[in-house]
Amino acid sequence: MTVLVIAEHDHATLKPATLNTVTAGIACQSGDVHVLVAGANAAEAGKAAAQVAGVAKVIVADSPSLAENLAENVAAQVLAIAKNYSHILFPATANGKNVAPRVAAKLDVAQISDITKVDSADTFERPIYAGNAIATVQSSDAIKVITVRTTGFDAAAATGGSAAVENAEGVADSGKSAFVGREVTKSERPELTAAKIIVSGGRALGSAEKFTEVMAPLADKLGAALGASRAAVDAGYAPNDWQVGQTGKIVAPQLYIAAGISGAIQHLAGMKDSKVIVAINKDEEAPIFSVADYGLVADLFTAVPELVKAL
Numbered sequence: 001m002t003v004l005v006i007a008e009h010d011h012a013t014l015k016p017a018t019l020n021t022v023t024a025g026i027a028c029q030s031g032d033v034h035v036l037v038a039g040a041n042a043a044e045a046g047k048a049a050a051q052v053a054g055v056a057k058v059i060v061a062d063s064p065s066l067a068e069n070l071a072e073n074v075a076a077q078v079l080a081i082a083k084n085y086s087h088i089l090f091p092a093t094a095n096g097k098n099v100a101p102r103v104a105a106k107l108d109v110a111q112i113s114d115i116t117k118v119d120s121a122d123t124f125e126r127p128i129y130a131g132n133a134i135a136t137v138q139s140s141d142a143i144k145v146i147t148v149r150t151t152g153f154d155a156a157a158a159t160g161g162s163a164a165v166e167n168a169e170g171v172a173d174s175g176k177s178a179f180v181g182r183e184v185t186k187s188e189r190p191e192l193t194a195a196k197i198i199v200s201g202g203r204a205l206g207s208a209e210k211f212t213e214v215m216a217p218l219a220d221k222l223g224a225a226l227g228a229s230r231a232a233v234d235a236g237y238a239p240n241d242w243q244v245g246q247t248g249k250i251v252a253p254q255l256y257i258a259a260g261i262s263g264a265i266q267h268l269a270g271m272k273d274s275k276v277i278v279a280i281n282k283d284e285e286a287p288i289f290s291v292a293d294y295g296l297v298a299d300l301f302t303a304v305p306e307l308v309k310a311l
């Protein structure tokens, strides 16, 4: 049987999460990997998917109903071809998590969520209890609907492939939801989940002004994305979409710098797979030091500006 990966894209380009999901699809060892690009005027995204190494076929479903990624319509598009596949993989992003359960429910199968490893075609590993335990789950469902924790899999090469591109008829609008509007945060900085370097601040920053004054220059110097603990977000020091952790974003950059973050398990669940972790905290007992590769026991209000100056 064949594996279907649902592409995350903006109609013109593929989002990086698609590449990690392709790697997970290949690991399922169930046959060829196909990619579904469900969009509107999405030929360019389809071409990009065809170049991904390891992809055998790209199906481009083009329809105005797919322009805004409405979950009902995308799910219907997936269901239109689902029966041809043994595995259907979504990135475990906000989009993927919005569509996958609808597909699983309609197929009457159990969703296998947030996998970090493929043991075999029917057995997968996934973190539970905020990453403190790994569950190994086996599924006997004929079609396995899976969401993939993208930090668990390397990105497939974006070039080097030469998959066939096939056009599929786009589904009609479900009429169950309608697109009203979108507010997109515009930032010069890299997107949090795709960033190679993240600079994160915690409650210790004390105010939104201080957060920007102290953390932004470091992020600018390093070309990094800004992140935050939930305490910093809840206190209004940083926007919601910067939250890293169990109930925020799961990240695994090359370098994660945590300043004034204690290292609660819910925060660690979102960043402990980072390649190199640097912690700055004035409390040498802070749990963040247990996962840090480099720890600096210092007042962040002096240490961070000194670091910026030295860079």
Ligand SMILES: Cc1cc2nc3c(=O)[nH]c(=O)nc-3n(C[C@H](O)[C@H](O)[C@H](O)COP(=O)(O)OP(=O)(O)OC[C@H]3O[C@@H](n4cnc5c(N)ncnc54)[C@H](O)[C@@H]3O)c2cc1C
Pocket: 201, 202, 203, 204, 228, 229, 230, 231, 232, 243, 244, 245, 246, 247, 248, 249, 259, 260, 261, 262, 263, 264, 265, 266, 267, 270, 280, 281, 282, 283, 286, 298, 299, 300, 301
């Ligand atoms: C269900 C649930 C889900 C959650 N999800 C998340 C999540 O997704 N992400 C998340 O982050 N949290 C999450 N939390 C909250 C989590 O438990 C912690 O409360 C939170 O992470 C603490 O944030 P913090 O480290 O910024 O603050 P604190 O725990 O208050 O730590 C502040 C740290 O700053 C240090 N400090 C203070 N002043 C300075 C200074 N001048 N210089 C240097 N260091 C200083 C202190 O020593 C301390 O270690 C969740 C909690 C629950 C119950």
